[in-house]
Each structure stands twice: as structure tokens, then as C-alpha cells.
Amino acid sequence: MRVVIAGAGAVGRSVARELLENGHDVLLIDKSPQAVSVVRVPEAEWLLADACEITTLDEAALERCQVVIAASGDDKVNLVVSLLAKTEYGVPRVVARVNHPNNEWLFNDSWGVDVAVSTPRLMSALVEEAVSVGDLVRLMKFSQGDANLMELTLPEGAALVGTRVGEVAWPQDTALVTIIRGSRVLIPDPDDALAAGDELLFVTAPAREPELRALLFPSSED
Template sequence: MNVIIVGGGKIGRNLAMFLTAEGRHAITLVEKQEQVAHSLMRMLPDIRVIEGDGCDPSVLRDAGAEFADAVAAVTGDDEDNLVIAVLCKREFRVGRVAARINNPKNAWLFTRRMGVDLPIDTAQTIGRGLEADINLGAIVQLTRLREGRISLIEFTVSAESSAVGKNVASLHLPPDCLLTAILRGDDVILPSGETVIQAGDQVIALAYRDREAALSERFQ
């Protein structure tokens, strides 16, 4: 599937890494800030990164919007995300468009009429997570998959963690848990069994919801 992600912040970057890890998608990431775009090019060598404003039809065309199966507008600006959604749906006839809602007061605008097939309301997601007793202290849930049975989660390894200095293989991770990436400074590491955990590592993992607590224990 050809996927365009507009917005190279934390959400866009993590989404790009997650979809790349699945191995079934061609990803293009659009970021308008020059410094951020160049940093992403270094961090994500397997992903096509374009420097440009996603609200510009010519930039979307260069990104391949005419042939895209899906577009995710995940910038930090609601107006930009709506403009991107409208352009992708009406100008380029993209089949599926997701758009991030930054301000909950604007949620009513993110409709199919505005080109949005899938509105992503971060505040609502966190609120529902709190209601579901999700632990947002050690582990932050980025998204849920497979009807909520699987979570894409992120956590930071503290200096006091027993995992510091150990390789991934020696941690004996619970079944059905997969470390998909480690963010270390400006580097993105695709971990193997020999990868050594360091204090301050931001770990991104896939886990069944009933395995999250056991996974967290390995890094305490």
C-alpha cells in the first residue's frame, strides 16, 4: 500500500516506523521544516522524506498523492490537516484519509464532507485510555490495533532500570511482545537480540494488551 504521512513530528515519525516495520507499505513522509526534514532523512533511511508544505498541491503531487492508497495528515496544526485532507480527497481522489485533531474544539470539522475518513482525536484517545485504566506513567499507548487487542506503546528507559547494560535477548521478553524500534538521540535503532539497552532509550514496542504489564516489568 502506498501511504503518505504529512507531518514529521513524533506522531508522524512513529507512524512511519510502525508501517515500515510491517514490511507491506511504501511510505513517503512530508515535513515542511528544513532542519526536521533533514534529520528525518538521516534517521529513517528506508523511508522517502520530502521537504515541503503538505498544504501545497505541488508538494503532494511530488509525494505521489495521485497514486496514494492512504494519507495521514498529522501535523500540529488543525487548519493544515483539514486543508491536506480536502486536497487529497477532492484533488487527488485518495481512497482513505486520516487527519489528526489537535484542539478538541475543532473535532466537529473533521468529517467526511471535509475529506476526513478517519479523525484522530489524541485527547479523546488519552481520555478513553484513562477510563480503561491504562497506565500512562511508565508506558504511553500510541495506538491500538486489531480491535484493541494489540497496542503500539512507547516508554523511556530510566537510569535505574535493571535492563540498562543488558542486550535484548537476555531480557527474555514475554511472548507476543516485539521491540520495533529504539530512539537514541537522533538515531533510530531497529533492535536485534544483541542490541544493548541504554539509559534514556525511548523504546517502541508492539504487545498484546494483557502482556503490557509483563513487558514493563522487564524494564523496571
Template sequence: MVGDRRLLKTLSVMAAIAVVGVAYFHFKLGLGWIQATYEVVITLSTVGYQRPAVELATEDMAFLAVLIPGGVGTGAYAASLMVSQIVEGDLAQHLGFRKMTKQIGALHGHVVVCGMGSIGRLAARELKEAGREVVCVDRDPALLADLRDDGFMTIEGDATDENVLGQAGVPVAEVLVAAMQNDAESVFLTLSARFLNGRIRVVARGSDERVERKLRRAGANRVILPTILGGRRLAQAVTQPNVLDFVDLMTSRGEHSLRMDEVRIANSCRFVGQTIQGSSFRQRFGVIIVAVRSPDGAMRFNPSDELVCGAGDILVALGEAADLDRLKSEASDTA
């Protein structure tokens, strides 16, 4: 920063003045190093001389006449710079928080991620890369500072506190991700989020099946068990390595353009009432419809060409990223 460089320069000049002063007292006036340093300190600090260490000649007085204002002026300037940086830093931080609070207050339908451990941070970054607006909540100010540097909106506080959840916009959020490392906190957070927003979708992290049952009773729509998922993937890497490679290819955000995605059929979409074959998904968009989930939650895998698309259906489609984006656009209300 410019202020840091200015302060460093000023302190360097002040140090140089002190060194020159010590050298003058030592070599010119014959004082020892300690006594010379003492004389410079009381000179630059404007304490003054109660008793001169030696008889000062005219040229000595001339030197001190230059040394004193130079040292005092430089010291005063350095002090003013330090005070300025402290005040400006606090002000900038305050204004930054006010701006972020306004940004969060204007959100609607965003995602709130609570618990910025390794899993929470990874989830937040994946969501941001997917184009979602994300608010991160945690108690640790250092973690939140790093996330703000990466462009995230953050709220510092206890995620189980309803006031903190309110500041994060949970009452108007679409999804809450409970990535807490403590299972009891995840359950309480899920209950609090459900109380603040009955329509919010809650995705919670748990440690085992017992906790999963509690989280679902508390209102979680989906529970992720990292240890169990990790164990299954380790086994798949041994027994089904090619299947695992394919799944990783479809779900990761690498340089490849092939992916699997969800496409929601809007009410005004032209696909409503048409069969999968009649919609020409493969011919027009180059995508494969892997499954269809109807609004009642029923999932049809490898649907037949004669299956009729309905409003609110979700197509699980496989294809090139650009083709999927075109299909999403045409399936939306604005198509």
C-alpha cells in the first residue's frame, strides 16, 4: 500500500538522522557510543540538556540546530502517518462492512453456508463457481477475512443464533448449507433455519446414520455424510474405477466441457406436453436425458421416448456445457 511505503520511507529517514547524529557525537566530540546515543536521543526527543556533556563549539551548535528540527519533524510526520493509517484502516473496514451488509440485505433466493471448515469452504467455492450468490457464516474472523479477500459476503457470529441467521438473510434465502463440525450444532441450526423460513431447503452435514435421522427430523431436506461417502468412493476406486472416473468427469468443474446438469421445465416452456422424442433433445441440443424427476418426487431413470414432459419436471441431462446452457435457456420462462 502507498501508506505503508510512505511510512517505511519516513522511518528510514528518521533512522538515518539518528545514525548520523550518533556518529557525529562519537567521532567529532569524542563521546563513547552509549553516551553519543544518549545525546542523540535526548536531542531528537526534545527532552533537552540539563548539563552539556562537553563544551559545544559554534559548529557543534550549528549541527544540533539542524539535527533537532530534522529529527523532531521526521518523528512527528512518522507519528501522523501511523495515526492516519490506523484511522483510515478502521474507517475503510467500517465502510466495507456497511457496504457488505447492504449487499446481503438486497439478496433474495441466495445460499447461506454455515461453518467455514474445510468442507464448508469447499462447498462455498463450488457454489460461487456455479454462479450462486453465497453468504458465509462462521465465528472465526480470520477465516472470514480470507473469504472476503476471495469476494465472498460474510457474517461473523454463532450460526445457531437466530439474529446472526437473520443478518445472513436466511428468511429470504433459497438454501442453507449446515456444514458445522459439531452434530448438535447442525441439528439446532437446522431447526432455527426451518423456524425462520419454512420454505428454505436445508442441506446438512452429519457424521453417521444416527445423526442423519435427527437432522431429517429437524427439517433437513438432504443430509451428507462425508465419512460414509469417502469410504464408498475408496471402495469404488478399487472395484469400479472406470465408473468412478466417469462420475468424477461429470461432476467436476475441470477444463473439459462434458457435464451432467439439471434442467427445469417451466410452465410456459414449449416442451410442456411434448414427448421426449418430440422435443428432439438429442437432435437439437446434442444432450442425453438420463432421468426425469416429476414434481411429486418420482424419479424415472432412462425414460422412454414416449414420456411426456410436464411443467415442473426436472430433466437430468448429459452433454456439452454449451449445449446444456442452450437447453436451460429454452426450458426457462424467458425462452
């Protein structure tokens, strides 16, 4: 897979290294000479140019890319890169970094964004996930399809402990995608019985979150 990353700061370089280790082809673009440091990621291609310019994206051959990642520290730049990648080059998958939480509402398909990654919100969610047992935590929002990734660690005495997955009437537009049990990652089976300490990962439509919360916490009020 060919991936172009706009923004060669710490975030862009880290993503590039991960993708390269997984066997993908990566091109890093940045207009700052200080950021373009080939020795930091020698396996990647590098381009010293402004990713908001059509000529730059032509040179980067975005029409041959499967994924574009707008990873700069400037939300305006990330939005422009996303819009150009999607509308001018038809890139199938556009992932954009959100630097300021107040700008999250802009990062949607209107600006060509398939997946928006809000660094501050993601860090906050991961902190909540690490310390919360018995609370439903929103880990990530998927811009395309309007769905959220939710997490719950089942506490002792929870209503669903001991219930088989297939016996639970999950809300519409909601899927239990993974059960993390200790060091094991389980694909949910209808015969699996839920246990205290299970970490449940759901993908659900935002409108269904109250129903999911009511199912998980039947004694609580919305």
C-alpha cells in the first residue's frame, strides 16, 4: 500500500515508521527544511514542499495512493490536504489529525476526512479507559459512517456477568466486536459467557449510546 503523510513532525515520522515496518510504501511531505530529515526515517521517500499546493500533490502522485494522512500540527493545513486528496485525487482513505478539540466538528466527509484522530481527546479517553471500571468510555469517533468505538470493563456484580453473548438484546446499530479477557483477545461467540473484568469493545451509532448504556446499567437513569 502506498501512503502519503503530510507533516513530518514527531507524529508523522512515528506513523511512517510503523507503516514501513508493516511493509507499506511511505512518502513524507513537509515544507520545513528542519522537519525534512531523511536520516530519521531513511526507508521513506521525502519531499520538501507545501502539501497544500496542487503542484506538490501532483509531484507526490496522490492519484496512486491508497491512503493520505494529514498529520501536521496545523488544523487548517490538515483540512486543506484532506479536501484536496479526496476531491482532486480521489484518494480512497483520508486520515486527519485534529490538534485542537474545538475544531473536531470540521473534520468530516465535507472536508474529505474519512477518519479524524483527535490527539487530545484520544489521550483523555485512554486515561479514562485505563482507570475506569464499570463506566462506558468513548475511545474514538469514526467520521465515515457516524459511529463511535466504546469501551466498558465489566465490574463485579454487573447485570450482564454470566450472561451469554447471544442472549443479550444489543441495541440496533451496535456491535460487540471484541472481548479482552486478561491476555486473550476474543472474537465474541454467541455461547461466550461474559465475566467480571472483561473489557468489551463496541462500535455503535451515537444515537444508540443511551440504549447501550441503559442495557449495561439497567438501574441507572439516563
